[in-house]
Structures are given as C-alpha cells and as structure tokens.
Amino acid sequence: MIPREVIDEINSRLDIKDIVGSYLSLKKTGKNYTALCPFHPEDTPSFFVFPATNTFHCFGCGAHGDPITFIQKYEHLTFIEAVKKAAVMAGIDVSKYLKKRELPLELQIFEDYHKRYHEILLNLPDNHVAWKYLNKRGINRDNAIKFELGFSNGSIKSLILDKMDISRDIGASLGIIRKDGSEVFSNRIIIPIKDDYGRIVAFAGRSINNEKPKYLNSPENKYFQKSNLLFLFDKSKNIIKREKYSILVEGYFDAIQMHINGFENTVAVLGSSFTQLHARKLIKYTDKIITMFDMDEAGRNATLRSLDYLISYGFQVAIAQYTEKDPDELIQKHGENGILNTLEQSKKFYDFIPEYFKDKYNLEDEFGVEQYLEKMAEWYIKFQRSKHVAVTDAFIKRIAIILLKPENTIKKAIENILKYKKFNKKVIPYISVEAEEKSEKNYNELDKQLIWLWIKHKKYRDMLLTHLKAEDFEGLGKEFFSFAKNGEDLSYILENGSEELIDLIKISWNFDYDIEPDKVFSSLIETVERLRKEREVKALRQKLKNTTDDREKKEIMKRIFDLLATLKKRGGGF
Numbered sequence: 001m002i003p004r005e006v007i008d009e010i011n012s013r014l015d016i017k018d019i020v021g022s023y024l025s026l027k028k029t030g031k032n033y034t035a036l037c038p039f040h041p042e043d044t045p046s047f048f049v050f051p052a053t054n055t056f057h058c059f060g061c062g063a064h065g066d067p068i069t070f071i072q073k074y075e076h077l078t079f080i081e082a083v084k085k086a087a088v089m090a091g092i093d094v095s096k097y098l099k100k101r102e103l104p105l106e107l108q109i110f111e112d113y114h115k116r117y118h119e120i121l122l123n124l125p126d127n128h129v130a131w132k133y134l135n136k137r138g139i140n141r142d143n144a145i146k147f148e149l150g151f152s153n154g155s156i157k158s159l160i161l162d163k164m165d166i167s168r169d170i171g172a173s174l175g176i177i178r179k180d181g182s183e184v185f186s187n188r189i190i191i192p193i194k195d196d197y198g199r200i201v202a203f204a205g206r207s208i209n210n211e212k213p214k215y216l217n218s219p220e221n222k223y224f225q226k227s228n229l230l231f232l233f234d235k236s237k238n239i240i241k242r243e244k245y246s247i248l249v250e251g252y253f254d255a256i257q258m259h260i261n262g263f264e265n266t267v268a269v270l271g272s273s274f275t276q277l278h279a280r281k282l283i284k285y286t287d288k289i290i291t292m293f294d295m296d297e298a299g300r301n302a303t304l305r306s307l308d309y310l311i312s313y314g315f316q317v318a319i320a321q322y323t324e325k326d327p328d329e330l331i332q333k334h335g336e337n338g339i340l341n342t343l344e345q346s347k348k349f350y351d352f353i354p355e356y357f358k359d360k361y362n363l364e365d366e367f368g369v370e371q372y373l374e375k376m377a378e379w380y381i382k383f384q385r386s387k388h389v390a391v392t393d394a395f396i397k398r399i400a401i402i403l404l405k406p407e408n409t410i411k412k413a414i415e416n417i418l419k420y421k422k423f424n425k426k427v428i429p430y431i432s433v434e435a436e437e438k439s440e441k442n443y444n445e446l447d448k449q450l451i452w453l454w455i456k457h458k459k460y461r462d463m464l465l466t467h468l469k470a471e472d473f474e475g476l477g478k479e480f481f482s483f484a485k486n487g488e489d490l491s492y493i494l495e496n497g498s499e500e501l502i503d504l505i506k507i508s509w510n511f512d513y514d515i516e517p518d519k520v521f522s523s524l525i526e527t528v529e530r531l532r533k534e535r536e537v538k539a540l541r542q543k544l545k546n547t548t549d550d551r552e553k554k555e556i557m558k559r560i561f562d563l564l565a566t567l568k569k570r571g572g573g574f
C-alpha cells in the first residue's frame with residue numbers, strides 16, 4: 001500500500017498542464033487550457049485543464065481527475081501502475097511501499113541468473129563480440145538495458161543454485177545448467193522471456209559466432225508454454241489497448257527492433273506457431289491485427305495458419321508484405337518509415353487470400369481454376385462461420401478480378417462447390433481434448449444455443465434480450481445472460497466469467513449447427529417457452545395439493561390442462 005500522503009505528494013509535484021500536454025496538444029484559453037477529449041469522440045473541445053486546481057475536466061463525458069488519474073485513464077493502467085509511472089516522473093521512490101511478491105522457486109532461479117547475465121553484458125568492453133553483434137543489429141547499450149538483455153560467459157555455472165542450497169537437478173530441468181554444472185547458454189546473448197505479468201519464465205540464447213543452433217530456448221516448464229506466450233506482451237498489452245491494434249512478428253529481435261522504432265504494440269510468437277490461446281489472449285485487448293511474419297515459405301505458412309485462428313476469433317487481419325527477409329532487415333534498410341509504409345500498404349485478409357493462392361494453381365487451365373475455386377470456397381465458408389460475413393462480398397470481388405469473370409459467376413461457382421463438397425464443419429481445426437471431454441457433460445444444450453447465437457450472430461442480440469430472462473436459464477446460461485443483459489461485451493465476459501463459462505464460450509465458438517441461425521433462434525425461444533410452461537405446471541400442481549376449495553381446484557386443473565394441451569402440440573428441440 002502506498003500511503004495517501006505519498007500519492008498526494010506525487011500529484012502535487014506534477015503539473016497537470018505538462019502531463020496532459022505531453023499527450024495532447026493544448027490550447028490556452030484565459031487561465032486554462034482546452035483540447036479535444038481523449039476519452040470520448042468529439043469535434044469541438046470540451047476537455048479543460050485547470051492549472052489552478054491541478055485537475056482536468058471534460059464537460060462532454062464527465063472525465064475528471066488529477067495528474068495520476070489522467071495517466072491511468074490515458075494509458076489504460078491500473079491505479080497502482082499509474083502511481084508507479086507518475087512517481088518516476090515526480091522523482092519520488094515508492095518501491096519501499098510495494099510489497100515484493102515472492103516468486104516461485106523456479107522463477108527466482110531465472111531471476112537470479114538473469115540478473116548476473118545482465119551485469120556481465122553491461123560490463124563487457126564495447127569491442128566485445130557480443131556488443132559488436134548487438135550493434136550490428138541496431139541495439140545499443142540503452143536498448144540492451146531497456147530490454148534487459150544479458151550475456152553468458154560460462155562463469156556462473158551452478159554458483160547461484162549452490163548459494164541458494166538448491167539441487168543442480170532443478171537448474172538442469174529448467175535448462176539453465178547441464179548435469180555437469182556447466183552453463184547451457186554459455187557464449188550466447190541472453191534474451192529474457194517474460195510472462196504476461198513480467199516475470200522471467202525462460203531464456204532465449206542467441207549465438208554470437210556461428211555456433212548452431214542460432215537460437216536456443218529454455219525447455220517448457222510450469223510457467224512457460226510457447227503455445228500460450230507472446231514475447232513482449234507484458235510490455236505491449238496496454239499499448240495495444242491504446243493503439244487499438246497489434247502487430248504480430250516472428251522473431252525476438254524483430255519484436256525488439258519494432259519496439260525500439262516506436263511500434264510498441266508489437267508482439268512475437270515463439271517458434272512461429274500461432275495458436276488459439278494466443279488469439280484468446282489478444283482478443284481481450286484488440287480485434288485488429290497486422291501480421292508481419294518473415295517473407296519466406298515458413299513465414300507465409302505461419303501467416304496462413306494464424307489467419308485461420310484470427311479469422312475464426314473475429315479479428316480484422318491485415319498482412320504486411322515487403323521485399324526484405326524480415327522486419328529486422330526492413331528496419332535496417334529503410335528505418336521507421338519503411339515499417340510505416342509497409343503497415344499502410346498491408347493487405348486485408350480477404351484480398352490477401354485470393355492473391356496468395358492464385359500463384360499456387362495454373363489459372364490458364366480450367367482444371368486449375370476449379371481447384372483454385374475449391375480452395376477459395378474453403379475460406380469463404382470460414383468467413384461465413386465467423387463474424388466476417390460482411391466481407392464475403394469483397395472477397396468474391398477480388399477473386400472475380402483475378403479470374404476476370406463476373407462476380408455473380410464466381411459466387412455461384414463457390415456456392416455450388418459448397419453444396420457438393422462437404423468441408424470440415426468446424427471453423428477451427430483444433431479443439432483440445434480437454435474441451436471435447438467437457439463438451440460431453442458440463443453444459444446443457446440450451447445454454448450453448450444462447451451463447452452461440454449471441455457471440456456468432458450479433459443480429460439476434462436485441463431479440464434475445466426482449467424474449468428472454470435470466471431466470472429462463474440455469475447455471476452457465478444464467479451467468480452468461482446476466483452479463484449480456486448488463487451490456488457487457490465478450491472480452492469483458494471472458495475476463496470475468498467463471499472458468500466453466502469460458503469453456504462453454506470456447507466450445508460454442510468452435511461449433512456450428514447444421515441449420516440456419518434463424519432456426520436455432522426459434523428453437524431456443526420455443527424451448528424456453530416450453531420450459532416456462534412446464535415450470536408453471538409444476539407450480540400449479542403444487543398449489544393444487546394445498547388447495548381445499550373445490551372451485552379453486554377446478555380452476556387450477558383447467559389451467560393445467562390448457563397448458564398441457566399447448567405443450568403437446570409442440571415438439572421442442574429440432
């Protein structure tokens with residue numbers, strides 16, 4: 001806990017005009033300043049800065065506060081993160097108030113080794129091979145400090161473990177030392193790999209001579225799974241939220257270079273395979289992604305694989321294309337502007353896919369055209385099954401331009417293919433065994449229909465709200481409906497819902513009914529109405545038991561018969 005007086009002191013040392021002015025351009029009006037409000041869209045300024053009270057206030061949306069509040073809101077930080085940032089600006093040390101959370105043993109070991117590796121690098125003379133290598137890649141001393149790079153000269157061995165009285169086996173299982181006590185990353189530049197909370201969970205080691213492999217990674221451990229980790233995500237997540245998009249690259253140095261050049265919303269996938277877990281992580285922060293993988297065959301395959309997941313999660317994806325080998329080289333050659341131009345010219349996914357595959361088939365030949373269209377049909381159905389129904393027209397248009405045929409013809413051809421060919425029903429080819437096992441027991445069909453309609457077919461949302469009540473559901477359906485009723489969006493629900501609910505949302509994402517959404521909707525409503533009646537019948541029967549008055553008894557029985565009669569007419573389900 002940081003004491004209130006310290007927070008007040010930080011605020012009083014910061015000038016609201018300077019703080020806001022470092023983010024927005026301010027205009028002086030009398031004693032005060034105005035700007036376009038960063039917290040709500042507007043054309044004429046209703047956002048004011050009052051130097052006299054050291055506060056800001058927006059007359060448009062009511063945003064209001066002191067310097068720390070502004071930093072917190074503008075940078076999408078938690079209060080404590082904002083205080084820490086403001087404290088640095090104010091020159092006040094708050095570290096003594098922050099409880100140092102104790103790290104799990106494994107992570108403490110990484111932390112301690114990393115500290116030494118970092119010191120070793122900083123103490124190397126400028127003409128050392130390690131520095132020469134880093135400088136060649138455009139990384140100077142400041143950047144090495146910022147990204148906490150290190151170097152192993154093989155001198156630490158098991159000393160850190162011995163001092164902590166920890167068995168060497170643990171160090172070996174983490175991939176830091178070998179059984180004989182020598183260092184695994186000896187003579188390599190050390191890149192710390194951190195989890196979402198900024199804790200070091202693994203190392204990557206880059207060789208500085210031509211030693212193979214070029215990159216060495218720690219083996220996976222309890223805290224480090226490549227399928228769930230994005231490099232530099234801990235640094236970039238808040239910036240991604242602010243910038244409203246993220247850039248996806250392949251390599252450590254690509255990501256570091258992008259950050260150095262001001263693209264701090266960049267993250268890297270490790271080992272180039274983008275997974276469903278990555279998509280789930282990112283969707284909480286943005287639904288716009290630009291992929292910037294290497295321009296070789298492996299990079300293109302990685303792009304296509306990531307598109308599969310990104311599209312089914314509803315991301316708007318653009319694909320950056322350039323002539324250099326990777327983003328790192330692009331920056332070396334053309335600097336920040338090279339990146340900017342490339343990002344600006346990146347292709348929307350529905351343009352990229354037809355373009356990419358046109359070179360894979362012989363379009364001079366009728367048979368080749370047919371195969372090409374079959375491929376396009378596969379993607380067409382992926383769009384249809386995701387939130388991207390709206391882009392299918394643009395997709396068809398692009399294909400029409402490539403094949404020099406009318407759009408109608410293309411559309412008909414694709415729909416024909418879909419009629420006769422059975423494509424895999426699922427949007428995402430991979431569903432974890434865990435999720436599948438759960439799908440057998442842990443949810444009921446009604447809840448799934450509700451969630452499926454809600455997340456995949458937005459146009460039913462209003463109707464669902466009008467026709468249904470939270471009481472119509474039990475368990476997960478009730479939980480979901482309560483969120484939905486309060487206007488919470490999917491990312492909020494994913495962040496705050498129960499584990500079981502998140503699993504069911506995942507299952508619903510991956511699922512598609514064989515029938516039209518309209519039918520799912522009417523079936524859901526029918527089932528709910530039936531259940532309401534069944535509940536009413538049950539309640540009436542209970543009432544009947546407790547009634548002695550004959551006339552009342554008759555009335556209740558008539559009501560029950562009427563209800564049963566309407567119930568029998570309908571089947572429910574489909």
Ligand SMILES: [Zn+2]
Nearest residue numbers: 037040058061
């Ligand atoms: Zn405002």
